[in-house]
Amino acid sequence: MFVSATILHADLDAFYASVEQRDDPALRGRPVxxxxxxxxxxxxxxxxxGVRTAMSGGQARRLCPGAVVVPPRMAAYTAASRAVFAVFRATTPLVEGLSIDEAFLDVDGLRRAPARVAAALRREVAEEVGLPITVGVARTKFLAKVASGVAKPDGLLVVPPDGELDFLRPLPVRRLWGVGPATAAKLARYGVTTVGGVADMPEATLTALLGPGAGRHLHALARNRDPRPVRTGVRRRSMGAQRALGRRERTPGELDVIVVGLADRLGGRLRKARRVCRTVTLRLRFGDFARATRSRTLSQATADTAVILTALRGLLAAAAPMIAERGLTLVGVSLGDLHDDRAVQLALPFDQGRAVDRAVDGVRDRFGSSAITRAVLLGRDPGVSMPMLPD
Known part of the structure; x- marks a missing residue:
């Protein structure tokens, strides 16, 4: 006996651009x-x-010379997100937000069929907020998200429980969570290019090829084994921020300024949320759009900016040869393994809190304290800033 398909994955379409087209009728139907x-x-x-998120502006304009380029308006996007989430919560109290523009909803127990709930949700978001949204409906969170991806843009797709594997198996392997270009290339060398091909591989082969965690994860997803419920009120296990740099070459001093700003911002967010982290991760994107990630696990959980900054500087220094050789277009920082500060014993030297002040003071001494420099320190340069809010 199959369990009903009662999980919805709702995902706004090209969110930032859709808000711009909603607010300016002259942009509707045009490339933005x-x-x-x-x-x-x-x-x-x-x-x-061929324009894609995270692409350089120059490349995007070469691909689409007729595009209208608009500056980001984060206040407008935040307001639109809140309005959409109000519609979600009016539909069901079981809403698990994933980002500013997507969420899972559990509609089990409602008196209407899930497909009708999803259709009504799309209609209400369009009428009340003025934005297109795609909804996937399935028995598991994983499959609901896959369904919404297949249904984009502005679509609705219901995967019936008795048709799950028929729907899933022909899809490209990249539809599996956790499969990026490198993993897809490894699987392709074994002749595996579809989800069905992964499902047919023995788990032992997958774990030998990809590692125990990734192998077991993909083995389960390829068979639509995802027992996770929709959870509300779950605190995030990580937080992050990033800065897009464009194509101009940055000096080590300029990169240090950016890292100081990111560490300062995230340390403040940790303390405001009364949380601490154990893992510091530096994310880099190079001139050829390849990416690299470097992480360090701290000996003690902390919310101290100076400790985070020290770890980041070490990671950045270790990556310096790669940066010099390949160029850098984006720097990102994420703090992981988050916990409530009251639940963790902290052991921090008294004077560590002053280290970040000295670092920031050093930056000010070198670059001045103009409004532009303050924006750089805070990672808020409107021309190059890219907040970690998935679109």
Missing amino acids: IVGGGVVLAASYEAKAF
Whole structure:
């Protein structure tokens, strides 16, 4: 006996660009790019020319010369997100937000069929907020998210419980969570290019190829084994921020300024949320769009900016040869393994809190304290900033 498909994955379409088209009728039906130095979002009209999120602005304009480029308006996007989530919560109290523009909803127990709930949700978001949204409906969170991806843009797709594997098996292997270009290339060398091909591989083969964690994870997903419920009120296990740099070469001193700003911002967010972290991760994107990630696990959980900054500087120094050789277009920082500060014993030297002040003071001494420099320190340069809010 099958359990009903009662989980919805609702995902706003090209969110930032859709808000711009909603607010300016002259942009409707035209290719729109949000962000100048780096593409934060692209309308589907721009995507048809090959424009993608995180692409450099120059490349995007070469691909789509007729695109309208607009600066980001984060206040407008935040307001739109709140309005959409109000519709979600009016539909069901079981809402698990994933980002500013997507969420899972559990509609089990409602008196209407899930497909009708999903259709009504799409209609209400369009009428009340003025934005297109795609909804996938399935028995598991994983499959609901896959369904919404297949149904984009502005679509609705219901995967019936008795048709799950028929739907899933022909899909490209990249539809599996956790499969990026490198993993897809490894699987392709074994002739595996579809989800069905992964499902047919023995778990032992997958774990030998990809490692125990990734192998077991993909083995389960390829068979649609995902027991996770929709959870409300769950605190995030990580937080992050990033800065897009454009194509201009940055000096080590300029990169240090950026890392100081990111550490300062995230340390403040940790303390405000009364949380601490154990893992510090540096994320880099190079001039050829390849990416690298470097992490360090701290000996003690902390919310101290100086400790976080020290770890980041060490990671950045270790990556310096790669940066010099390949160029750098984005720097990101994430803090992981978060816990409530009251639940963790902290052991921090008294004077560590002053270290970040000295670092920031050093930056000010070198670059001045103009409004532009303050924006750089805070990671808020509107021309190049790219907040970690998935679109």
